[in-house]
Amino acid sequence: MADDHEAKMPDGALVGARFPSDKLRARFADEEPVKVAHHRRRDAVGRVGARFPAQQTTDEPVRAPVPSVRKPEPAPPPEYIELPDSGPRVRPYVLTRGRTKPKLHLAIEAMISTRVDAPWAASRLSGEFHSVRSICERPRSVAEIAANLAVPLGVARVLLGDMAELGLVNVHETSTTVEGRPALAMMERVLRGLQRL
Incomplete structure (x- = not known):
């Protein structure tokens, strides 16, 4: 029966396609x-x-070939240069046992010099005291001393105050002009010392 039905249908009727x-x-x-x-x-x-x-x-469009990029050669590792040790490296305020205020008020322009008759052979003196001794063979300002010791100004003031109390250094009066200001030459030295800090 299905065969009779298919015979009566035109071509393409079974598939549902639309043909001319x-x-x-x-x-x-x-x-x-x-x-x-x-x-x-x-x-x-x-x-x-x-x-x-x-x-x-x-x-x-045809692209031009891109030249290959060469990787740069790796840089050689940095050369290790060993510098001579200039002494133990400690935090600055360890030198003053944590103190930040000097026992003696010292202005940055105050001149300091070592005393020849001071007890420099005493075993309790620290290495910083001996460094100040060599720096202050001629009068220096507090700022210059701090720059030469490579310590903050506050640490230098505490160390110098301790040394003045022990009688190791002399604190000189600041030379002033007629108007009461510090002398220009001395202030220039202080400025150079501050610039080196």
Whole structure:
């Protein structure tokens, strides 16, 4: 029975496809077939079908070859230079046992010199005291001493105050002008000392 039904149906009726009728096919059979130019599609899948016509693209320009980039040679490791040790490295305020205020008020322009008759051979004197002794063979300002010792100004004041209390250094009056200001030459020395800090 199914075979009888299929025999009465025209070609293509079972698949549901819409093909032109015999009359249309005969009409178009006389015309020359149209040659379709083949163009590249943008990608392998592209848009196809009646709703999305295939997009046509022109040939992409040929790119010039890019020269290879050589990796730079690695820099040699930095050379280790061992400098002569200038003594133990400690935090500055360890030298003053944490004290930040001197026992004696010392202005940055105050001149300090070592005393020749001081008890320099005493075993309790620290290395910093001996450093100040060599720096202050001629009078120096507190700022210059701090710069030469490479310590903050506050640490230098505490050390110098301790030394003055022990009688190791002399604190000189600051030379002043008629107006009561410190002398210009001495202030220039103080400024140079501060710049080296």
